[in-house]
Amino acid sequence: MRLQDESKKAAIFNATVKLVNEIGFAAASVAKIAKEANVSPATIYIYYKNKEDLLVSIFLEIKQEKTFASIRGFDESSPLKESLRKLWHNSFKFVSQNGDLQRYHDQFLNSPYSELVADQLGEDAFQPFLSAFESAAKKKIIKKVHFDLLKAFILPPLSMLANSRTGADLKMTRKNVESAFEMAWDAISLDRN
Amino acid sequence: MRLQDESKKAAIFNATVKLVNEIGFAAASVAKIAKEANVSPATIYIYYKNKEDLLVSIFLEIKQEKTFASIRGFDESSPLKESLRKLWHNSFKFVSQNGDLQRYHDQFLNSPYSELVADQLGEDAFQPFLSAFESAAKKKIIKKVHFDLLKAFILPPLSMLANSRTGADLKMTRKNVESAFEMAWDAISLDRN
Amino acid sequence: MRLQDESKKAAIFNATVKLVNEIGFAAASVAKIAKEANVSPATIYIYYKNKEDLLVSIFLEIKQEKTFASIRGFDESSPLKESLRKLWHNSFKFVSQNGDLQRYHDQFLNSPYSELVADQLGEDAFQPFLSAFESAAKKKIIKKVHFDLLKAFILPPLSMLANSRTGADLKMTRKNVESAFEMAWDAISLDRN
Amino acid sequence: MRLQDESKKAAIFNATVKLVNEIGFAAASVAKIAKEANVSPATIYIYYKNKEDLLVSIFLEIKQEKTFASIRGFDESSPLKESLRKLWHNSFKFVSQNGDLQRYHDQFLNSPYSELVADQLGEDAFQPFLSAFESAAKKKIIKKVHFDLLKAFILPPLSMLANSRTGADLKMTRKNVESAFEMAWDAISLDRN
DNA sequence: GATGAATGAGTGTTCATTCAT
DNA sequence: CATGAATGAACACTCATTCAT
Numbered sequence: 040m041r042l043q044d045e046s047k048k049a050a051i052f053n054a055t056v057k058l059v060n061e062i063g064f065a066a067a068s069v070a071k072i073a074k075e076a077n078v079s080p081a082t083i084y085i086y087y088k089n090k091e092d093l094l095v096s097i098f099l100e101i102k103q104e105k106t107f108a109s110i111r112g113f114d115e116s117s118p119l120k121e122s123l124r125k126l127w128h129n130s131f132k133f134v135s136q137n138g139d140l141q142r143y144h145d146q147f148l149n150s151p152y153s154e155l156v157a158d159q160l161g162e163d164a165f166q167p168f169l170s171a172f173e174s175a176a177k178k179k180i181i182k183k184v185h186f187d188l189l190k191a192f193i194l195p196p197l198s199m200l201a202n203s204r205t206g207a208d209l210k211m212t213r214k215n216v217e218s219a220f221e222m223a224w225d226a227i228s229l230d231r232n
Numbered sequence: 233m234r235l236q237d238e239s240k241k242a243a244i245f246n247a248t249v250k251l252v253n254e255i256g257f258a259a260a261s262v263a264k265i266a267k268e269a270n271v272s273p274a275t276i277y278i279y280y281k282n283k284e285d286l287l288v289s290i291f292l293e294i295k296q297e298k299t300f301a302s303i304r305g306f307d308e309s310s311p312l313k314e315s316l317r318k319l320w321h322n323s324f325k326f327v328s329q330n331g332d333l334q335r336y337h338d339q340f341l342n343s344p345y346s347e348l349v350a351d352q353l354g355e356d357a358f359q360p361f362l363s364a365f366e367s368a369a370k371k372k373i374i375k376k377v378h379f380d381l382l383k384a385f386i387l388p389p390l391s392m393l394a395n396s397r398t399g400a401d402l403k404m405t406r407k408n409v410e411s412a413f414e415m416a417w418d419a420i421s422l423d424r425n
Numbered sequence: 426m427r428l429q430d431e432s433k434k435a436a437i438f439n440a441t442v443k444l445v446n447e448i449g450f451a452a453a454s455v456a457k458i459a460k461e462a463n464v465s466p467a468t469i470y471i472y473y474k475n476k477e478d479l480l481v482s483i484f485l486e487i488k489q490e491k492t493f494a495s496i497r498g499f500d501e502s503s504p505l506k507e508s509l510r511k512l513w514h515n516s517f518k519f520v521s522q523n524g525d526l527q528r529y530h531d532q533f534l535n536s537p538y539s540e541l542v543a544d545q546l547g548e549d550a551f552q553p554f555l556s557a558f559e560s561a562a563k564k565k566i567i568k569k570v571h572f573d574l575l576k577a578f579i580l581p582p583l584s585m586l587a588n589s590r591t592g593a594d595l596k597m598t599r600k601n602v603e604s605a606f607e608m609a610w611d612a613i614s615l616d617r618n
Numbered sequence: 619m620r621l622q623d624e625s626k627k628a629a630i631f632n633a634t635v636k637l638v639n640e641i642g643f644a645a646a647s648v649a650k651i652a653k654e655a656n657v658s659p660a661t662i663y664i665y666y667k668n669k670e671d672l673l674v675s676i677f678l679e680i681k682q683e684k685t686f687a688s689i690r691g692f693d694e695s696s697p698l699k700e701s702l703r704k705l706w707h708n709s710f711k712f713v714s715q716n717g718d719l720q721r722y723h724d725q726f727l728n729s730p731y732s733e734l735v736a737d738q739l740g741e742d743a744f745q746p747f748l749s750a751f752e753s754a755a756k757k758k759i760i761k762k763v764h765f766d767l768l769k770a771f772i773l774p775p776l777s778m779l780a781n782s783r784t785g786a787d788l789k790m791t792r793k794n795v796e797s798a799f800e801m802a803w804d805a806i807s808l809d810r811n
Numbered sequence: 812g813a814t815g816a817a818t819g820a821g822t823g824t825t826c827a828t829t830c831a832t
Numbered sequence: 833c834a835t836g837a838a839t840g841a842a843c844a845c846t847c848a849t850t851c852a853t
Contacts, residue, residue: 065258149342195388451644535728581774
C-alpha cells in the first residue's frame with residue numbers, strides 16, 4: 040500500500056497557518072486550504088477528522104512548540120526573576136522567529152474554537168514555574184495577590200508586544216524587550232531591585 | 233427584552249450583539265440576525281450597506297460609548313496617577329454593567345474585521361491623556377519608554393481581567409480592581425508611591 | 426459473528442447484507458462496507474468490478490439460495506395444490522431462518538438496481554412449476570387467466586406476510602401460514618376443496 | 619414583497635416525481651431536482667425544510683390524492699363486495715391515469731424514508747371500510763382471520779398488477795381488472811358467490 | 812492478493828445579497 | 833419603509849474508485 044506522504048501533511052499545516060493568518064478562521068475554508076496546499080479537499084480528511092480537528096490539532100502543535108521554546112533553559116535553582124526573564128526573552132525570540140505561528144496561536148485563542156482546549160498554563164511543563172511563584176510569594180519577593188492578577192501583567196503585555204499587528208510602530212529590540220520585562224517585574228514584585 | 237415599539241434599528245443592534253456573543257462573528261449570519269430581531273433580512277440592508285458595514289458600525293457605536301464612559305470625570309489638573317486610576321475604575325464599571333457590549337468589542341478586535349478600523353487610542357477623546365503622559369514623563373514620574381510599552385501594561389491586563397471568559401475564577405471586586413491598578417502603576421511609574 | 430479465518434469474500438458478503446439491512450442501499454457506502462468487513466475498500470474491488478457488481482452478485486447469490494430452498498421436495502407427480510403448499514411453507518421457513526437475506530432480497534427488488542436483473546420466475550428451477558400450472562389450467566383445476574394474475578395472488582401476499590416490517594403485528598405461526606395458503610389457493614383455484 | 623410563485627412549487631413537485639421515478643430516491647439529488655425544475659437549489663429550501671421534508675411532503679400529497687380517488691363513491695349501505703369492487707376499480711383507474719404518482723408512491727414505501735410516516739390504512743378515510751370488514755366477518759361473509767391476512771390478498775396484488783414495471787406483459791383491461799377482483803374476493807370470502 | 816493513501820466529483824445545506832411588491 | 837421570495841456561490845464533508853507499494 041501507499042505510505043502516508045509526510046510532505047502532504049506539512050503542506051496542509053503550512054497552508055492552514057498561512058490562510059488563517061491572511062483571511063481569518065472563518066474565511067479559511069477547507070477548499071481554500073486544500074487548494075493552497077495543492078491537495079484534494081478529501082485528502083485533508085485523511086489526516087484530520089474534520090475542520091475543527093484540523094484547526095485544533097495545528098493549534099496544539101504550535102502551542103507545544105511554543106511552550107517548549109519558552110521554558111528552554113529553565114533552572115529551578117535560579118531566583119524567580121531570572122527564570123521569568125529567561126521565559127520573557129525566550130518567548131520574544133520564538134515570536135520573532137515564528138511570527139506566523141504566533142499569529143495563528145493568538146487568533147485561535149480569540150476564536151470560538153478556543154473553548155475546545157484547556158487553559159494555557161494548565162500544563163505540566165509550566166508546573167515548575169508555578170511552584171517558583173508560590174515560594175517567591177512566601178518569601179515576600181512578589182505581591183501576595185491572586186495568581187490571575189500576576190498572569191494579567193505577564194502574558195497579555197507579552198502577547199501584545201510580540202504581536203506585530205497591535206504594536207505596529209514599536210520594534211522589539213533586545214533593549215525594548217528588557218525594558219518591558221523590567222516593567223512586568225515591577226508590576227508583580229514587592230520591592231524593586 | 234425586545235419591546236413592541238422599539239425601532240427596527242435598535243432591534244437589529246441588540247440582535248447582532250446578542251448573536252455575536254452567543255455564536256461568534258462567523259456563525260452570526262444576516263438571516264439569523266434578522267430572525268432574532270424579528271425583521272426581514274432585506275430590512276437590514278436598508279440601514280446598513282452590507283454585513284461588514286453592520287458589524288463595523290455597531291463596533292464603532294460601542295467603542296464610542298465605552299470611551300465616553302471610561303474618561304468620565306477626567307480632570308486635567310489631577311496628577312496622572314489619579315487620572316489613570318479613574319480611567320481604570322471607570323473601565324471596570326463599564327464592563328461590569330455592559331458585559332455584552334464589551335464582549336462584542338473584544339471579539340471584534342480579534343476578528344479580521346478589526347483591520348477595517350483605526351487604532352484604539354488614536355482618538356481625540358484620549359488626547360488629554362496622551363498629554364498628561366508626556367508631561368509626566370518629563371517630570372520623571374513615569375518611565376521614559378516608548379508609549380506602546382506603557383500601553384502594553386495598561387490596556388491588555390485591563391482587558392484580560394475584565395473579560396469574564398479569560399479570568400474565570402477571579403472575581404473583580406473593588407479591592408481586586410484597585411490591586412490591579414497598583415500593579416499597572418508600579419509597571420509604568422519610576423518611583424513607587 | 427465474524428470469524429478470524431473467514432475468507433475475505435465471505436466477510437464482505439456478510440458486511441454488505443448487514444449494512445444494507447441496517448441503513449439501506451443508498452447509505453451503505455463501499456467504505457462503510459469495507460470497515461464492517463475489516464477489509465480495505467480496495468480489497469472489495471479485487472472480488473467485484475464495482476459497487477453495482479457487488480450488490481447484484483450478492484442479490485443473485487441470495488436469490489439462488491432462496492429458490493433452491495423454496496422448491497426443495499418438489500414432486501412432479503403431486504397435485505398442484507400440494508406442490509404449491511410445499512412451496513409456500515418452504516418459503517416461510519426460509520424467511521424465518523434467514524430474515525436478513527430475505528430483507529436484502531426485498532430491498533434490492535425495490536431499488537433501482539433491480540432493473541439490472543431478469544424476472545424472478547424466469548428461471549429453469551421454476552420450470553416444472555410452470556408446467557404444473559399449465560396442466561392444472563387445462564384440467565380446470567385453476568382459473569384460466571393470464572399467468573401474471575396467478576402470480577399476483579401468490580408472490581406479493583407471500584412477500585408481505587413474510588416481511589416482518591410490513592406485517593408488524595401478525596405472527597406467522599404455522600397455522601397462520603396455512604390459513605394464508607388456503608386463501609391463495611381460493612384465489613386461483615376454480616373450485617374450492 | 620414578492621409573493622410565492624406557485625408555479626415554482628409545482629415545478630419542484632413535478633421535477634421530484636420525475637427524477638425519483640427515473641433514477642430512484644438516492645440518486646435524485648437536490649441539485650438535480652433543482653436543475654430539472656429550473657430553479658436554484660436554495661429555492662427548494664424555501665418551500666421545504668430539507669430533502670427529507672421534500673420527499674415526505676410529496677409522498678403525503680400523493681397518498682392523499684390517491685386515497686381520495688380510491689374511496690370515491692363509497693356507500694356504506696352497499697354490501698362489502700360491492701364496496702371493495704368499487705375500491706378496486708377506482709384504484710386501477712387512478713393508477714392508469716397517474717402512473718408516475720403511483721410509482722413515486724410505491725418507491726417511497728420501499729425506501730428508508732417510509733419509516734417516517736404512519737401506516738397506510740391508519741387513516742380516517744378508510745375507517746368506514748374497516749367497519750364494513752368487521753361486520754362482514756360477523757355475518758360470516760368473509761373469513762375470520764387476522765386483518766393483516768385479508769390485507770395481504772388485496773393491497774399487494776393490486777399494487778403489483780397496477781405497477782407497469784412488475785406486471786410487464788399484462789395489459790390491465792377492464793376485464794382483467796374485474797378478473798383480478800374476483801380472485802381477491804375468492805381469497806377473502808367464505809363462500810363464493 | 813491486499814492495503815491505506817489519494818482524489819475529483821458530488822452530497823445536502825447555508826450564505827450574503829437583490830428583486831418585486 | 834419594509835417585506836419574503838429568489839438566487840449563484842460557497843460551505844463542510846463523503847462518494848466510488850484508482851494508485852503505488
